[in-house]
Amino acid sequence: MEIDLRDRVVFVSGASSGIGAATARACARAGARLIVAARRRERLEALAAELRGLGAPDVLVRPLDTRDAGAVQRMADGLEGGWTVLEAIVNNAGLSRGLEPLTEGHLEDWNEMIDTNVKGLLHVDRALVPRLVAAGRGTVVHIGSVAGTQVYPGGNVYCASKHAVDALTRGLRMDLLGSGVRVTGIDPGLVETEFSIVRFHGDTARASAVYRDLTPLTAEDVAEAVLYAITRPDRVSIAGITLYPADQASARDVHRGRKR
Secondary structure, three states, X not given: OOOOOOOOEEEEEOOOOHHHHHHHHHHHHOOOEEEEEEXXXXXXXXXXXXXXXXOOOOEEEEEOOOOOHHHHHXXXXXXXXXXXXXXXXXXXXXXXXXXXXXXXXXXXXXXXXXXXXXXXXXXXXXXXXXXXXXXXXXXEEEEOOHHHOOXXXXXXXXXXXXXXXXXXXXXXXXXXXXXXXXXXXXXXXXEOOOHHHHHOOOOHHHHHHOOOOOOOEOHHHHHHHHHHHHOOOOOOOOOEEEEOOOOEOOOOOEOOOOOO
16 A cells, blocks of 8 residues: 555745645655745745645745755754654755856856755754654655666766765665664656756756757656655655656767757
């Protein structure tokens, strides 16, 4: 029997847009209570109202920069009452900056990617995963990328950060063996969200060219994979799910024809 998310608590980081917001919506439709965290409070507040309308019994908004270890721990320590026992942690906050060769890269871009994609993920896991261990059940989901096992020109530091996420996912699964807590990695290929706009520092024309003449995945496609993983029976652990659009075969191989 699938796990019933009604009244169960699901935490989602990076929830203000893209895959995080889509995941929160999918869980809301399943009846989960949501803790949504991201840097943009106004977006979270708007999302919270939408989530309640979709079926979430309650939503807790937590403005949060996962790069700040102290802030993450304070957020975790501030959870009270029925919010203290979590069903799932969806560690989604992440980004890419730039597509230059490493020899032309920018230190501030590298630091932002490493601090968010690697250290931010570690901060959330360290603060919240012990709650699952104490309960003896639950699921940790890391949103990775096909860049976690492959590389492509200009991807250098972003790919390295997602390789780290893949290693942390596999290592955490070993660390939690026997605890009753499951660990899942979700690794999408091309997904049309704000990802490329952020990568290219707001250059929307360059961002849209990434998806030119192909049909990418949607954030909702990835959210459905997350929902599948966290609702499997307790005996089932989904180690990983890799999703490509039909027009993609690897991090480098993309077919550009007409839109589907």
